[in-house]
Amino acid sequence: MNLDHLRVQIDSLDSEIVRLLNERINVVLEIGEEKKKAGAEVYVPSRERAVFDKIRSLNSGPLPDEAAHAIYREIMSAALALETEMKIAYLGPEATFTHQAARNKFGVSVDYIATSTIGEVFDCVQNRSADYGVVPVENSTEGAVTHTFDQFATTPLKICAEAYLPISLTLLSDQPSNEVNLIFSKQEVFGQCRSWLTANMPNVKLSPVESTTKAVKLALETPGAAAIASVMASDMYDVDVLAENIQDMQGNTTRFLIIGQEYSAPTGCDKTSIVFGVKHKVGALYDALSVFKTDNINMTKIESRPSRNKAWEYYFFVDIDGHVEQPEVKRALDELQEHCTLMTILGSYPKAEI
Incomplete structure (x- = not known):
């Protein structure tokens, strides 16, 4: 087969994929109407789990399971957005690890509401200005996020799902590493890369701030400054990566909870x-x-x-x-x-x- 013939095959397959995707969406919209009649939740974590498990069992390769999961994550995200104007509250601002976890869980098609505190995430869901909320609850290196536990002691909201996000910490700056004399980040983040900082930046001042996103913004505004944040922040704010994977534990992971009105x-x-x-x-x-x-x-x-x-x-x-x-x-x-x-x-x- 020559290249032109293979491209004709691709075009034909793409036409069929698009047709089937829209056919799937139409069925999802019918399901959405039935849910509205029954007063049921639009997002159903148990069904989401069943779909992902089914896709994994059907996938015989060469497409990796992780890629198939990511593709179906966005297919379901688009379907949720068409069923309802779904809003997800998260501990912001944009490009934080909680934002990344929320995007990984709900995809890019739904709307997101950034809040400045964990309490505000709970408030948004409780007063229904958001359908669901995403909050950190524990990190494999630094332990529990106590503010989240304290909120659960007084709220009627329920945990309806959970998510884990591997934390890859990155040193970001628009200046050379040998000119950096100040680093901004969250206090917990400094704790997660303490050994790397001692070995590579022993005389650099560390300045704790409330979010990794604010750290990046301050680093861009401050001469001789850098930030420790995610690669997502590098892309969003167009800032150079000076060092990757600087966390002390390569298995460093944060667990997040998805809160809503009902459990699964x-x-x-x-x-x-x-x-x-x-x-x-x-x-x-x-x-x-x-x-x-x-x-x-x-x-x-x-x-x-x-x-x-x-x-x-x-x-x-x-x-x-x-x-x-x-x-x-x-x-x-x-x-x-x-x-x-x-x-x-x-x-x-x-x-x-x-």
């Missing part, structure tokens, strides 16, 4: 998050947590936060394997409630791939 239906591979408080007595927490061992349920995370109602009392945030609709999970949570002064199910949702 079971998929068979789920996680449930709860918050509870126990009586102030000897063995109270041990007795509460023992229900998970009794019912053979794996607890994957526990985090404590001070109660805002009384000094020296704490709430406990726990993740367990399974969905609240599974009999053994429901039984364990019913048993847990007997040991608690309060207990709230924050959400059951599909496990994200790490």
Whole structure:
């Protein structure tokens, strides 16, 4: 076959792909109408998980699974945008890692609302100026994002999905590295690349700011300054990359939660998050947590936060394997409630791939 003939084949395949994509969108719009009649949520994490799993099982290559996932992410993003004017609130500004995680989860076709605090993300979803929110909850190097846990202690919102984002930190500046005497970034980011900075920039002043995006803007305005941020920020603000992958741990990953009005239906591979408080007595927490061992349920995370109602009392945030609709999970949570002064199910949702 010559090149011209192969290009004719490509043109024919493209015509068929476009036709089928529009046919798929028309079916999605019909589904959207049925959801509206039933008052159901437009975004369904359990169905999203099923679609991605199906695509992976159908894909026999040579297209990599990651590429197929990315393509279908944008197909579904376009469909969501046509079904409704979907708005996603996130901890901004643009080009932060939370923005990147939100884009990875919902694609480029929906609308995004940047907020300046985690609390504002919750407010946007609660007052329905946004359909969903994306907030960081923990980093594999620096640990928990306590502001997110504190918000969950007082909100009726639910966790409906989660996402993991590998954090690749980049040194950005429009000046040569040997002229840099000041670096802007978030305090947590400095912690994630402490060894690299000690080895490569030992005498450079570090200036913490509230976001990596603000760090880039300040670096562009300040002589002799650089910023540590994402490659996405480099593209968005047209600033040079001086060094890539400067994080101390190459597996550095941040977990994000997607919050909405309802939690997800079971998929068979789920996680449930709860918050509870126990009586102030000897063995109270041990007795509460023992229900998970009794019912053979794996607890994957526990985090404590001070109660805002009384000094020296704490709430406990726990993740367990399974969905609240599974009999053994429901039984364990019913048993847990007997040991608690309060207990709230924050959400059951599909496990994200790490």
